[in-house]
Amino acid sequence: MTGALSLNTATVQRLSLGQAADLCVRHEIPAIGLWRDRVTQAGAAAAAATVRAAGLHVSSLCRGGFFTHADADARADTLCLVSGGLVPGSKDLGQARQMIADAIGELVPHAQRHGVRLGLEALHPMFCADRCAISRLADALDLALLFPADAVGVVIDTYHVWWDASLAADIARAAGRIASYQLCDWVVPLPADMLLGRGHIGDGHIDFPPISAQVRAAGYAGFAEVEIFSQEAWDAPADQTAATVRDRYERLAGDRAPGGRPVAGR
Amino acid sequence: MTGALSLNTATVQRLSLGQAADLCVRHEIPAIGLWRDRVTQAGAAAAAATVRAAGLHVSSLCRGGFFTHADADARADTLCLVSGGLVPGSKDLGQARQMIADAIGELVPHAQRHGVRLGLEALHPMFCADRCAISRLADALDLALLFPADAVGVVIDTYHVWWDASLAADIARAAGRIASYQLCDWVVPLPADMLLGRGHIGDGHIDFPPISAQVRAAGYAGFAEVEIFSQEAWDAPADQTAATVRDRYERLAGDRAPGGRPVAGR
Numbered sequence: 070m071t072g073a074l075s076l077n078t079a080t081v082q083r084l085s086l087g088q089a090a091d092l093c094v095r096h097e098i099p100a101i102g103l104w105r106d107r108v109t110q111a112g113a114a115a116a117a118a119t120v121r122a123a124g125l126h127v128s129s130l131c132r133g134g135f136f137t138h139a140d141a142d143a144r145a146d147t148l149c150l151v152s153g154g155l156v157p158g159s160k161d162l163g164q165a166r167q168m169i170a171d172a173i174g175e176l177v178p179h180a181q182r183h184g185v186r187l188g189l190e191a192l193h194p195m196f197c198a199d200r201c202a203i204s205r206l207a208d209a210l211d212l213a214l215l216f217p218a219d220a221v222g223v224v225i226d227t228y229h230v231w232w233d234a235s236l237a238a239d240i241a242r243a244a245g246r247i248a249s250y251q252l253c254d255w256v257v258p259l260p261a262d263m264l265l266g267r268g269h270i271g272d273g274h275i276d277f278p279p280i281s282a283q284v285r286a287a288g289y290a291g292f293a294e295v296e297i298f299s300q301e302a303w304d305a306p307a308d309q310t311a312a313t314v315r316d317r318y319e320r321l322a323g324d325r326a327p328g329g330r331p332v333a334g335r
Numbered sequence: 336m337t338g339a340l341s342l343n344t345a346t347v348q349r350l351s352l353g354q355a356a357d358l359c360v361r362h363e364i365p366a367i368g369l370w371r372d373r374v375t376q377a378g379a380a381a382a383a384a385t386v387r388a389a390g391l392h393v394s395s396l397c398r399g400g401f402f403t404h405a406d407a408d409a410r411a412d413t414l415c416l417v418s419g420g421l422v423p424g425s426k427d428l429g430q431a432r433q434m435i436a437d438a439i440g441e442l443v444p445h446a447q448r449h450g451v452r453l454g455l456e457a458l459h460p461m462f463c464a465d466r467c468a469i470s471r472l473a474d475a476l477d478l479a480l481l482f483p484a485d486a487v488g489v490v491i492d493t494y495h496v497w498w499d500a501s502l503a504a505d506i507a508r509a510a511g512r513i514a515s516y517q518l519c520d521w522v523v524p525l526p527a528d529m530l531l532g533r534g535h536i537g538d539g540h541i542d543f544p545p546i547s548a549q550v551r552a553a554g555y556a557g558f559a560e561v562e563i564f565s566q567e568a569w570d571a572p573a574d575q576t577a578a579t580v581r582d583r584y585e586r587l588a589g590d591r592a593p594g595g596r597p598v599a600g601r
Contacts, residue, residue: 160542166500195461197498198540199523208500232463234432234474257465261527274464276426 074318075128077102077251077296081310082303086111089307090123096311100126102251102294128292129188129224129249146291147188147248148180149224154199165202170212177220188248189213190224195263206230206239213246222248225284226296228255228267231275240283247289252277252322253297260300267298270317277322293322340584341394343368343517343562347576348569352377355573356389362577366392368517368560394558395454395490395515412557413454413514414446415490420465431468436478443486454514455479456490461529472496472505479512488514491550492562494521494533497541506549513555518543518588519563526566533564536583543588559588 076098078089086107093101101120108116108130120127129147152169155162173187180187189209192201203209206225213221223246230236232255240247254273259266270277281293295314302310342364344355352373359367367386374382374396386393395413418435421428439453446453455475458467469475472491479487489512496502498521506513520539525532536543547559561580568576 155540160540162498162500162542193460194498195459195525198521202498204498204500232428232460232468232470234428234470255464259461259529263525274421274426276428 073291073293073323074098074315075100075102075126075292075294076311076314077129077131077294078104078107079131080295080297080302080314081307084307086116087119090119090125092307092311093125094123095308096315098311098315099124100128100292100294102129102131102292102296103127104131126292128294129251131296147186147222147224149188149190149249150176151190151192152201152203154197154202162197162202166208169202170215173212173216173221177216181217181220186219186248187221188224189221190226190249191229192226193229205233205235206243207233207235210239210243210246218245222246224249224251226251226253227275227277227280228253231255231280236280237283240280240287244287247284247287247291249294250281250284250289250291251294251296252318253295253299265298265300267296269297269299269302269313270295271321281322293318339557339559339589340364340581341366341368341392341558341560342577342580343395343397343560344370344373345397346561346563346568346580347573350573352382353385356385356391358573358577359391360389361574362581364577364581365390366394366558366560368395368397368558368562369393370397392558394560395517397562413452413488413490415454415456415515417456417458418467418469420463420468428463428468432474435468436481439478439482439487443482447483447486452485452514453487454490455487456492456515457495458492459495471499471501472509473499473501476505476509476512484511488512490515490517492517492519493541493543493546494519497521497546502546503549506546506553510553513550513553513557515560516547516550516555516557517560517562518584519561519565531564531566533562535563535565535568535579536561537587547588559584 076093078086078101081089081092084092090101111119129149131149155165156168176187189203189212191203191206191209194204197204203212206223209223213223223243225240225247252270254268254270254275256266256268256273295318342359344352344367347355347358350358356367377385393412395415397415421431422434442453455469455478457469457472457475460470463470469478472489475489479489489509491506491513518536520534520536520541522532522534522539561584
């Protein structure tokens with residue numbers, strides 16, 4: 070098994086949940102990150118059974134609620150939250166951020182009751198207006214720190230935060246709060262659809278080894294989840310994509326990454 | 336005259352320097368921001384004469400050196416610097432930032448000798464890899480503070496920094512260091528060429544009145560320079576563009592902006 074690696078289903082957009090689970094097993098990837106659409110498509114109970122039968126851990130669930138699932142084993146560790154941008158018709162970023170904080174406050178008791186941790190994800194500032202008004206790890210962390218550590222953590226996605234001069238300091242400050250670590254690369258030029266511009270680890274400009282080392286030094290022992298939104302990755306055969314994901318992770322961001330630097334691993 | 340307004344020549348891409356100067360006079364815009372290409376095209380001496388004959392102030396010169404011009408009156412107040420992204424072939428952001436700091440250190444004595452202030456401009460994080468590794472006003476300011484205030488300041492461009500939760504605090508901290516204030520709006524979706532996605536004040540998501548008020552409260556008494564890279568603005572008749580620039584500035588970002596809040600003005 071490849072230590073800390075997890076494959077997010079968004080990386081293999083064309084596969085059903087069952088096919089994605091088989092792919093992980095075939096490529097010795099021990100965990101899977103799920104998106105709600107795939108879970109809804111399969112049905113929650115069937116999705117849980119599929120993942121369990123494959124022996125996979127669910128490293129995260131993106132943007133929805135596994136909250137009410139009765140089977141604790143089938144629950145994701147973390148529910149990733151993308152907070153939303155400006156309120157329609159408003160230009161008041163402060164108001165948007167206050168609404169996000171209020172919503173987290175309302176969700177926390179539910180999450181605690183069901184043993185799921187909320188993961189606040191900062192999205193790249195280019196998504197601030199229309200998708201997420203939390204633009205830096207520092208801001209996600211400041212918000213998470215208002216709540217108990219077991220209820221609210223942060224999601225660190227290299228694509229969204231790599232550029233930040235305060236990243237190393239913010240990761241250190243996030244010790245005990247890192248709920249998920251996601252990886253994909255920043256490739257230029259960005260495509261017309263900005264959401265699809267992400268690359269395999271090593272294909273772009275992000276320096277992964279130091280970031281992985283910082284995440285591990287902050288005490289994170291969870292999976293490193295590779296989530297790539299890319300038409301090119303989606304058009305490639307899934308086995309090729311999975312092999313590339315695993316190879317790049319091991320060479321550039323995993324326990325045996327170059328330089329002997331310790332990196333995130335379970 | 337419209338108090339603090341300045342028209343950057345990038346907003347009227349198709350005009351020669353002489354035509355742009357005439358346009359400013361026709362629309363009672365008292366200052367002009369110049370790009371080097373236009374100055375080079377006209378010749379430095381002729382460019383200076385054109386601007387002087389029109390009675391215009393030069394609020395900034397973008398990305399080049401008026402350093403050696405003998406006539407002090409024809410010099411720009413500020414030389415805007417865009418620092419550059421990652422070193423080609425490298426993923427080391429720290430190295431890029433160190434090289435930028437070193438370069439500023441080398442430029443400072445020349446700038447001081449010629450009485451021009453360097454303006455460090457943070458560019459939006461989406462340009463970090465390929466254009467500018469200084470991504471936040473806070474980072475530009477930290478760098479500027481290493482040098483004398485009369486030699487190095489910061490350029491605040493709403494398009495690049497509007498999303499930052501620390502913006503108000505950073506503007507306050509920039510008191511005495513604001514070398515230029517530039518305005519254009521953030522419009523979504525971004526076009527395929529990210530460089531051309533900027534909108535007229537009021538066409539996008541940026542809340543200008545509080546930012547202008549913060550800039551003025553920090554003691555900035557210079558021009559507010561409207562610089563819009565937009566195919567749409569370029570394709571429109573220049574007089575229409577200039578009229579829109581002036582109207583939007585007065586209504587949304589100038590001294591008589593709504594709410595009675597004080598805003599940047601000379």
